[in-house]
Amino acid sequence: MTTLPQGSFLSRQDGQLLLEGCDLAGLARTHQTPLFVYSKAAMLQALAAYQRGFAGRSALVCYAMKANSTLAVLQVFAQAGCGFDIVSGGELDRALAAGATPSNIIFSGVGKTRAEMTKALQVGIGCFNVESQAELDVLNGVAVSLGLRAPVSIRVNPNVDAKTHPYISTGLKGNKFGIAHEDVLATYQHAAAQPGLAVKGIDCHIGSQITDTGPYLDAMDRVLDLVAAIEAAGIPLHHIDFGGGLGIDYQGDQPPAADGLWAQLLAKLDARGYGQRQLVIEPGRSLVGNAGVCLTEVLYLKPGEHKNFCIVDAAMNDLPRPAMYEAYHRIEPLQPRSGMAAQTYDVVGPVCESGDWLGRDRELAVAPGDLLAVMSAGAYCMSMASNYNTRGRAAEVLIDNGQARLIRHRESTADQLRLELPLNAKP
Numbered sequence: 093m094t095t096l097p098q099g100s101f102l103s104r105q106d107g108q109l110l111l112e113g114c115d116l117a118g119l120a121r122t123h124q125t126p127l128f129v130y131s132k133a134a135m136l137q138a139l140a141a142y143q144r145g146f147a148g149r150s151a152l153v154c155y156a157m158k159a160n161s162t163l164a165v166l167q168v169f170a171q172a173g174c175g176f177d178i179v180s181g182g183e184l185d186r187a188l189a190a191g192a193t194p195s196n197i198i199f200s201g202v203g204k205t206r207a208e209m210t211k212a213l214q215v216g217i218g219c220f221n222v223e224s225q226a227e228l229d230v231l232n233g234v235a236v237s238l239g240l241r242a243p244v245s246i247r248v249n250p251n252v253d254a255k256t257h258p259y260i261s262t263g264l265k266g267n268k269f270g271i272a273h274e275d276v277l278a279t280y281q282h283a284a285a286q287p288g289l290a291v292k293g294i295d296c297h298i299g300s301q302i303t304d305t306g307p308y309l310d311a312m313d314r315v316l317d318l319v320a321a322i323e324a325a326g327i328p329l330h331h332i333d334f335g336g337g338l339g340i341d342y343q344g345d346q347p348p349a350a351d352g353l354w355a356q357l358l359a360k361l362d363a364r365g366y367g368q369r370q371l372v373i374e375p376g377r378s379l380v381g382n383a384g385v386c387l388t389e390v391l392y393l394k395p396g397e398h399k400n401f402c403i404v405d406a407a408m409n410d411l412p413r414p415a416m417y418e419a420y421h422r423i424e425p426l427q428p429r430s431g432m433a434a435q436t437y438d439v440v441g442p443v444c445e446s447g448d449w450l451g452r453d454r455e456l457a458v459a460p461g462d463l464l465a466v467m468s469a470g471a472y473c474m475s476m477a478s479n480y481n482t483r484g485r486a487a488e489v490l491i492d493n494g495q496a497r498l499i500r501h502r503e504s505t506a507d508q509l510r511l512e513l514p515l516n517a518k519p
């Protein structure tokens with residue numbers, strides 16, 4: 093048996109896999125599979141590492157809710173005092189429904205629409221993280237027409253290599269995010285001259301699943317150089333937002349602990365005289381990724397000449413990261429079998445795509461009907477789930493103080509058909 097992911101609150105008792113002490117096999121029987129199960133204690137422990145790192149500082153943790161935007165998960169973070177980093181009007185609605193304080197919401201993303209800007213201005217969000225000059229001008233126009241001033245920060249592209257998967261690296265020249273280093277000062281001068289904009293801060297986000305401190309330290313140096321230049325031009329910056337991106341243990345990865353990373357970053361801030369500035373961070377994956385597992389049942393074993401397949405009832409529509417990024421998730425039986433030889437399987441789902449796999453070349457001793465846990469499934473799994481193949485999205489359970497509670501019903505076909513207008517419907 094391999095080791096369990098760090099920070100996951102998973103354990104084994106007589107072989108049986110438990111999450112925060114709760115028997116996962118029992119939950120799978122009660123709620124069927126595929127089923128996501130999350131540990132609230134794991135989320136709060138991950139958050140506490142950031143909070144320890146920021147003790148004595150002015151800092152706001154804005155949970156990047158695209159990682160997992162289920163209402164009850166958002167409530168956990170809202171009740172723990174977090175703000176939210178949103179990327180759409182839908183996420184704004186969800187954050188407000190979860191009880192978020194509007195002034196602790198920041199709005200990121202390259203493609204905000206006028207309607208999204210209007211709603212966010214009307215509820216009074218804390219800051220728009222603007223990603224282009226064109227967006228700045230549209231936001232200015234929307235704010236002026238409402239008689240408001242939009243709080244803005246400009247997302248700068250520090251051009252550092254986060255050394256992560258190309259699809260989740262965002263801080264290099266040549267990707268769509270942020271404003272190039274050399275254009276930043278002129279963009280700030282333009283923003284400061286607009287009647288509908290109030291410059292508040294600066295932000296960057298260099299990528300995701302980062303497991304080294306180096307890229308963060310480099311990005312911070314580059315951002316602080318820009319802060320100095322912008323303030324020398326007479327534009328004060330109230331906050332500095334370093335984005336998210338800290339990695340988690342998927343496969344023995346050893347990312348720095350959040351408090352240790354921030355000790356290094358704060359030392360640099362202090363050395364450069366910015367230690368008392370308000371800090372904002374936008375962690376997503378590192379708060380929820382290892383708080384969740386996806387439970388799935390083995391349907392069939394299909395031996396082959398070149399490969400053996402273990403066909404399970406969870407698929408790429410439930411857990412898209414392997415298909416999308418060739419991501420690795422540990423997969424283990426809930427109750428290991430003794431006295432059965434392990435075989436090497438590709439663990440695949442029922443969807444009609446060759447890309448529908450959850451794990452490759454896994455050593456498993458399993459039989460049909462066995463239950464498996466796909467680990468590290470708290471981030472970018474359920475929030476990326478789709479209805480491909482008219483599969484209903486999975487149910488979700490939150491373990492709260494050792495008590496399991498259902499936080500999302502399994503989606504039915506009727507739920508999916510509700511928005512569709514058949515040809516015999518009255519228009």
Ligand SMILES: *Cc1c(COP(=O)(O)O)cnc(C)c1O
Binds near residue numbers: 158201335338374377
């Ligand atoms: C996705 C995203 C985050 C969160 O990234 P994680 O890797 O999940 O921590 C933060 N900020 C922005 C702008 C993002 O797009």
